Amino acid sequence: MQDYGYIALFLLMSIAFAVFMLTLPLFLRKFRIIPHKPSPVKSSTVECGLETTGRSWVQFNSRYYLFALVAVALDMMLVFILPWAINLREMDWRFFIGGAIFIAILLVSYIYAWRKGALQWK
Amino acid sequence: MDWSISPDWPGNFWLRLIIIAVILIAFVMSSVIMFIWMERRVIARIQSRLGPNRAGPFGLLQAFADTIKILTKEDIVPTLADKVLFWAAPAIAFVPTLMIMAVIPLMNGLQLADLNVGVLYIAAISAVSAIGIFLSGIAGNNKYSLVGAIREIAQLISFEIPMVLALAGLVIACGSMSLSKIVEAQSIPFILLQPLGFVIFMVAILAEINRTPFDLVEADSELTCGFNTEYSGMKFALLYLTEYSEAVVGSALITAFFLGAWRGPILPGILWFTIKMFAVFMFILWLRGTLPRLRIDQSMRLAWKGLLPLSMFNLFIVSLQTVFFPDLALWISIPAYIIISVIIIILWAMFMRKERQSSNA
Numbered sequence: 001m002q003d004y005g006y007i008a009l010f011l012l013m014s015i016a017f018a019v020f021m022l023t024l025p026l027f028l029r030k031f032r033i034i035p036h037k038p039s040p041v042k043s044s045t046v047e048c049g050l051e052t053t054g055r056s057w058v059q060f061n062s063r064y065y066l067f068a069l070v071a072v073a074l075d076m077m078l079v080f081i082l083p084w085a086i087n088l089r090e091m092d093w094r095f096f097i098g099g100a101i102f103i104a105i106l107l108v109s110y111i112y113a114w115r116k117g118a119l120q121w122k
Numbered sequence: 123m124d125w126s127i128s129p130d131w132p133g134n135f136w137l138r139l140i141i142i143a144v145i146l147i148a149f150v151m152s153s154v155i156m157f158i159w160m161e162r163r164v165i166a167r168i169q170s171r172l173g174p175n176r177a178g179p180f181g182l183l184q185a186f187a188d189t190i191k192i193l194t195k196e197d198i199v200p201t202l203a204d205k206v207l208f209w210a211a212p213a214i215a216f217v218p219t220l221m222i223m224a225v226i227p228l229m230n231g232l233q234l235a236d237l238n239v240g241v242l243y244i245a246a247i248s249a250v251s252a253i254g255i256f257l258s259g260i261a262g263n264n265k266y267s268l269v270g271a272i273r274e275i276a277q278l279i280s281f282e283i284p285m286v287l288a289l290a291g292l293v294i295a296c297g298s299m300s301l302s303k304i305v306e307a308q309s310i311p312f313i314l315l316q317p318l319g320f321v322i323f324m325v326a327i328l329a330e331i332n333r334t335p336f337d338l339v340e341a342d343s344e345l346t347c348g349f350n351t352e353y354s355g356m357k358f359a360l361l362y363l364t365e366y367s368e369a370v371v372g373s374a375l376i377t378a379f380f381l382g383a384w385r386g387p388i389l390p391g392i393l394w395f396t397i398k399m400f401a402v403f404m405f406i407l408w409l410r411g412t413l414p415r416l417r418i419d420q421s422m423r424l425a426w427k428g429l430l431p432l433s434m435f436n437l438f439i440v441s442l443q444t445v446f447f448p449d450l451a452l453w454i455s456i457p458a459y460i461i462i463s464v465i466i467i468i469l470w471a472m473f474m475r476k477e478r479q480s481s482n483a
Contacts, residue, residue, distance in 0.1 A: 002135070003235035003236060003237050005135075005235050006139055006224065006234070006235040007139075007221070007224055007234075007235050007237070009139055009143075010139070010143055010146075010153060010220075010221065010224045010234060010235075011217070011221060013143050013147075014147075014216075014217045014220040014221060015213065015217055017147065017220070018212070018216045018217050018360065019213060019214035020214060021356060021359070021363075022209065022212065022356060022357065022360060024193070024356055025193070025197045025355055025356045026197075028193070028194070029197070031192060034193070034194050034195065034196060034197065034319060034355070035196050036196060036197070037196070038198075040201070042198060042202065043198055043199065043200050043201045043202075044200065045200050045202050045262065045264050045352065046264055046266070046346065046351050046352060047264075048263070048346060052202070055202060055263055056260075056263050056264055056265045056267070056268045056336050056395060057260070057263060057268075060268065060272065062272050062275075063274070064276050064279075064422065066280060066342075067276070067280065067422060067426065068279055069437070070426075071279040071282070071283065074283045074430075075282070075283065078245075078283065078286045078287070078290070080289055081287075082241070082242060082286075082293060082299065083439075085290045085291075085293040085294045085437075085441075086293055086297060086299060087297075088294050088297075088441055088444055088445065089160070089294070089297035089444055089448075090297065091445075092445070093446065095443040095445075095446055096295055096441060096442075099441070100438075103434070103437075103438075104451065107434065110430075114427070119423075119426045121418075121419035121422060121480060
């Protein structure tokens, strides 16, 4: 448990470090070390010289939702494979066969996804 | 000589926390400064330029000069941006990269927390950093950043799986997920025992930390500056810092998992760790100076059709050896593994080339 205490406290320290870095310009602005002169052109979104048209929070075809679906399935496999991998050293061949069958089932679905063209960028 | 320190040194919980946390943060920061300098000088040399050489001897103080310059820049938040996310995203991206350092053994005993689920912890935390970069991409309300952010998630979902599968090979060989146990098991570095796993892990790490062949998130020549186009001042500095501390952490992970971390003769452990880490980063720079950037479909094809089957195969041969030939002599297993890896990589590359021709036709 002590180790997780270290992790939690280190998390707090890292957050403090990041927040310190982010808020440093606010203090420097108070002491007039860095300028603060906002203007509509300066605070518009960059569009490489053109005037900004519309927002970018639009419906965007990310084109890889099939990859993402396969990724979810295989991520689940990782969660189950790691405990198997830890114990493999002390176990005999039957344990190995069990894991191999589990991976083979997932491999079948992976090959199915490949044959169906889900892993093809369209 | 024995340079190790006891795992509960110096005996007090709070004292240990403060000393090691300061060492870790200082280690990351000084490595980042050295990496920035090294990257600019080495890439300049590769492209037969000089690189920064005015500030300090060999331009060593260039990073400090840049820091002071960027600290005095105006802090601009675009009117269209999501204010809360715009402020929070650099911190969300930066904190997890630092958190990974907490489980890496810099020296025998110099490790903040020796978690018994270390590998799982690393796999989980490294994904959070990608979410920070994704948020910084969409918070700015910029079209270039949007594309960069979408690509970041594409890289994340593609390369996470081969990375963790390559690590599962190590977990099989050690019988533990704790990083100190993994380093302890490396009297022979794992790069020799699991060369295929090393290649997969190296490529996956390159993609996870967005270094060049896979720097699609930033892609200067097509996306202006990618996810951090809208950022300026200290927030940009934090994103830049994130990028380089990811490079530090990535090199440190490769060192810890495959190069034997602090193990080495005569010199103290932390020095060995630093030397190996810089050697890995040198290799990454060499790749950056040599290879062109991949397209996003090529990079995802490499992950899904190349690395994933190879990492499955790696897992298979490693588990096969552990179960059926647990006491294989080193002089057999090392050449056998290297030969098998080379053959399978060549065969799979030939298969992938065929597959591409048939799918294009």
